[in-house]
Amino acid sequence: MALLSVENLSVHIGPAHILKDVSFSMEKGETLGFVGESGCGKSITAMAIMGLLTEQATVSGRIVFDGQDLLTLDDRAMCKIRGLRIAMVFQEPMTALNPVKSIGFQIAEGMRLHLGLGRAEAERRVVSLLDRVGLPAPRFSPDLYPHQLSGGQRQRVVIAMTMACGPDILIADEPTTALDVTIQARILDLIAEVVEQDGMGLMMITHDLGVVAQTTDNLAVMYAGAMVEHGTTQAVFSSLSHPYTRGLFGAMPHLESHGDLAPGALLPTIPGSVPQPSEKISGCIFAGRCERAQDQCKVAPPTLTKNDGGHQVACFNPWGVVA
Amino acid sequence: MAIFFLRRALTLFATLVATSIIVFLVLEVIPGDPAAVMLGVNAQADTLAALRAEMGLDLPATERYFNWTLGLLQGDMGNSYTYGVPVSELVAERVVVSLPLALMAIVLSTVIAIPVGVLAAARHNKPTDLGVMGVSQIAVAIPNFWFAILLILLFAVKLQWFSAGGFAGWENGFWGALKSLLLPAVALALPQAAILARVTRSSVLEIMGEDYIRTARAKGLGKSSALWRHGVRNALIPVITIMGLQFSFLLAGTIIIENVFYLPGLGRLIFQAIAQRDLIVVKDLIVLLAGTVVVVNFIVDMLYAVLDPRLRGGGHG
């Protein structure tokens, strides 16, 4: 049985339909990437799993984790899951840490809360955690404060915090977007290493296809609150079945596919723009911008179906299918 | 950390000196002849001369200034002209009224305002919150001396639970004296509490939206746990700023409130000294009060460094 199974997850905030009937599952130790542009719903999915959505959100569907539907749990029960079984790294390392508490305190906090460790034991583990994330003693002591660390270093502290209780799944929401390019690679390496060593599942949320290529075995593509493609990273990358995926890939500056473009030529873009969450669209959500749109696309939204390549696409007329 | 403290201490000293100079200038030098001011237009020549001699007005201004400040540091504030007793005696007599009053007001306003502010933030945009905002909006508009009069009207005139003014005196029993300070303290505390509650509320609201609260929640802390463990210290910082600023308004408040309730405190003393044009007393008291404000601001600054490690120096490694 899958460790995490999300079934027909829908989220409404006021009139806006933010997440549209999203379903996927994760096995133990699986690395799953979530890509899409800003606002496509990838972060909302993560927040829904963590139970940290705003109070004004209405959620329907099921999120089954280790046999339990998380959506039926009250906040106190969710608190026992957060940090202990599912942990999360956010995008902004500069503001993610409390400026008035030491990093040692903040890393130990989860352990003392969930594992009931005493001060001495927690302190010892903090030191070894710091070492594992590349902040070794004596240069980096648990008594340091966040303002004494750089952005990359703070993100390492956050990663240490998430590892502390040995969770089953780590959700990383754009963990490197706010960091320098040179630091990005190192943090991604760290995440990949940690995830593998501890056998954690990883949900890597990003808009950067390069990040996904580096860190994930499986990939889901989100567009305007719906999941449009889902399969192994390799399969998705090589087939680019959904027209949106293909457009996304094409829009990224990429030596292999664009190396033969003449100098001065423009990068291909997807015409049109993302629909507003409150817009009601019958039919496929991407149909308005799709070059392969057919009549049936405007009638009812396609669901994720397995195609020949072995992965799932939500499209009536995907690439790679002989029409 | 030490450097921070030293710099602040130096600023404190400089400000105290500047304050004393300004007070001296305004009250002794600018009027030209302080003795004439004190005695008024119809003064007789020999009384004038006597006063001048007593005040040492024949000495140059700078020398007088140093004599005065050195005296202050030693606790010698000269003699009051109208009362004929050393000013320090007067101050000692009055401070036992004003200080407890001010303290009571601070305690009252803090104890009411901070929990109310936190509550309002926790129930943001719900009726409790709107109620708190509305009441505080009105409370801020009410002049504290009018509120004092209303309190007297209700509790002293109508209900007769308290006297309409006057101080029972510490020697006549602790509780009696405290009772006569209660209504004044409440009157003083009201506008302060209103402002403090609003600042607390907005500070907590801001903290609630901070990323590190989200991180704490993601670690598994409950909503109020996250707020208390991580938010309080951060939220206190602006609150303490306001409390520091409030202090000077509190002092001004005691001047009025002591007059409303006929309390023999420092505020009343200043007022009477002006009425009697006793410049010596006025000078000393103003420097004393202004100096207290400066010292309090200094303490607030120091408190910041305790609360916020970012201020202790040491950039990122």
Add this chain to the structure above:
Amino acid sequence: MGEIFKKGLGNRSFVIGGVVTIIFILIAGISLLWTPYPFDEMTIASKLKTPSGDHWLGTDHFGRDVFSMMMVGARNSIVVSLVAVSIGAGFGIPLGALAAARGGWVDEAVMRFNDFTFAFPALLSAVMITALAGPGAVNSIIAIGIFNVPVFARITRGAALPIWKREYIMAARVSGKGPVQISIEHVIPNIASVLIVQATIQFALAIIAEAGLSYLGLGTQPPNPSWGKMLSEAQTFMFLAPHLALFPGMAIALMVLGLNLLGDGLRDVLDPRLRRQR
């Protein structure tokens, strides 16, 4: 300008505050031309009367009509506060702008000056001034005005500093404009909304300060009526005529409330980003 007004009409605080403020200003204005009775007319026979058809708010211990006195009191309060705040703004804003424009030691000097005038709240400086010059409306204007200078200086400086970092300022400097010109042409218009909001707040504070000074006898002198003085007289007659203590206080509270609401509304309308709830 017109669209700001329209936006204002949609904002509750702005409307209520504006209406209240205008009412008081109107009352004050009307008092120049007409009051039900001459404010200083003493009719001892009808002293300490409760509100009635003849005397809408009753009479005081000298038989003077309370309503008329309050109208003139409104005028005095408004004038004193307005002038005091104008003095504060008139000196404070240029100081603050200068500090932001010049930086360096000028900035330091202005900040020190600020810090240390904060040690003298309005009442304390009024006390000093009246110790020398004697009580009166003019001196309370000066005292309250002096306290307003550092407030405006601090706000102006705080608001102007980030403006100086913006690119169009850089462009202006490069084109050779001096700091004074830049301040006048670019900086002040951009921070105008902050200053206007602060001015309404200071106006409200000045009303309270003036009332306090008058209560102590240091402000507007008799026979000119002022709300504060009326309150202090009412206190003497508290046991005989409690109603006298109600009206002047309510007037002060209402006027201040109106101004505060107006300030809040203005803040919302002029720049929603300013909404730091106080």
